[in-house]
Amino acid sequence: MYSGGYMGRILRLNLTRRTYDIEELPVEMARAFVGGTGFALKLLFDEVPAGTEPLGSSNKLIIAPGPLTGTESPCSSRMAFAARSPLTGAVGMGLSGGHFPAEIKFAGYDALIIEGRAPSALYVSIDDDQVTFRSADKLWGMGTQDCQLFIKEDLGQQGARIACIGPAGENLSRIACIINERRAIGRKGLGAVMGSKNLKAIAVHGTREVHIAQPKRFGEARSRLLQRFKSTPALYGGLSKVGTSDCIDVTCALGIFPAMNYSQTGEFEPADEVGSAAQARDTIRRVACYNCPVACSQVRLAREGPYAGFLTEGPEFESSWAFSGATGVDYLPALYAADRMCDDFGLDTMSTGMSIAFAMELYERGILTLDDTGGLDLQFGNHIAMLQLVHDMAYRHGFGAILADGALKAAQRIGQGSQEYVMHVKGLELPGYDVRGAKAHGLNYATTYVGADHNRGYAAQEIFGNTVPLAVDRFAIEGKAELCKWNQEMKMALCDCATFCAFLLTAGALLDPAPPGLSPADTEARIGTVTELLSSATGLPFTPAEIARVGERANAVGRAFNVREGFRRKDDYLPDRLANEPLRAGASKGQCTSRADQDFMLDRYYELCGYDKNGLPSRRRLLELGLDSVAHELSDKGLLSP
């Protein structure tokens, strides 16, 4: 039995009946899935059956921090949100940091499960064991920043932490996000899930402490980790100083900063205009998540020009790219304005930017005209039109209504062969790395359980030249299936379940030193410190081998959920452009990832994961992972390979 780390309780909220129950956290689930995304995926698979309407009352929103969240373990205030995605129909899972995750633990919970649909707009207040359902009539229509201020006043509790939606979520935009503080559970349309439940916000306040089972062991492991922070220049020497903006400079230098909806990568590289040096000039302060000594979030303020006065926390690399590279804009204040507007309206910056970029390409090709766009001149680079569309997408005004549910839905509405210009996997728009020049990163886009999400198995070895677990040639396809699976499993186990900030992993600070290699023994040698933190915090005798297996197990559940919804091999490919159009300029010139290259990597990846040629999991592997109930359900539906 656990004796620390976990609070031992799951809070189940029913919005239809305005009731709640507190359930015991099963120790078996803690042992098998650790926490965070592991819990969220397990609960989602068990409780949201195949075919559940994503915006119907039967979909559930599950929120789970990890066992290290709220402890003195640094950079561990993370939480997973999961539901069936209204954007993709697959798993919708996103993580966020800040203070909200720790506050859930302080209130006494390891997970929240939100069910049903409120008859009228409300918000939920969770104050330790006291749960109240409060009217959100006055909050409906409000931006996310004001909403958080008003709820704190309404509750008389300035210490409350709040996750809420903006107008985009209320208007059921399938690219709506959830905002806590100034951070986002960004992708896959989870904001629309809250909107469909008439749930404006969740406010949490707690007074408990997260008990540590073995404080001395825990303290020693924590000290080892903090010592490694100091010898990793990417943390205090990099992320603390410029946040993630340096990634703009790096991806431009590597020729993988996607430009103009991926049509001109390598030909438009605005590192001087919008990169780290330019953004540093506008930085006015830094912000840290709970118990994070790095404080990478940079608050930036536009001081002049038409967007003077726009202040934003960020924009992070992906948001910077979505409103510059993707759309051909090189006017930095417009990035700040777009980022702030998306946060206030509750729109995902990446899907918003890429949906606008898609429309811009159609306009440049003559598929869309001024008549179609309501008079908006959608040439690449037009930041005025870009910002108008951010507003109009949130409110479903004019042409914005066409784009409000993401690029793939927009293509279905527009027709005229426009689908060929949608850059997506499983309906989720591509992130800001042109993976023609980074093959394992591309295989990750293709195979994650949520669609094209860079963060589920970030190939830092290709993007940053990280040498852990081994140095690789970013253009090679050989060995990339092995690397992709390793990245996905380490990210899942160490960051998404434990939980830790992903930057520790990509920067190289989270893993213990070990010789290069991908074998189980190499991997187990690298995760000793994290395992020690988990074991000493919880009192559960986790071993490195067990923790390494958690990543594979949780990813397998995500895969099983999608298989149950009809996803197969055909859904694990990159857009045709990335297969057929070699990059014409830049440091990755000549690169593409042909269908044959993708098949080579996919075949090997499936073999390693125990899938058949069509991407179906095998009974044997699921049973090896202890996923008996998942195997039985897929078997009953005829969805297992032998």
Next chain:
Amino acid sequence: MIKIQVRAVGLLVRVLCAKEFDVSLPAGATAETLLRALLARYGEELAKWTTNSEGQIENQHVRILVNGKELFMLRGVDSVLAEGDVVSMIPVVGGG
């Protein structure tokens, strides 16, 4: 003597005080020769990114490309440089 062009990316622009500059080295110089010359000029700030605690050159925190090719895919720090080579130095950072 040979002339090498050094290109710094991102945070390393601050450390090396310029985006691009030339370095003159004796004929037959290797990547290590170049890095030692840069360390002599830029000291501790650059050492954080390019050396381990024993002072050995390592690529754990910096990516080095010679004419666009990864240094580790050549002959590592023993790679011999030639007149006009472009050496890019890219910091290992984070993105998201």
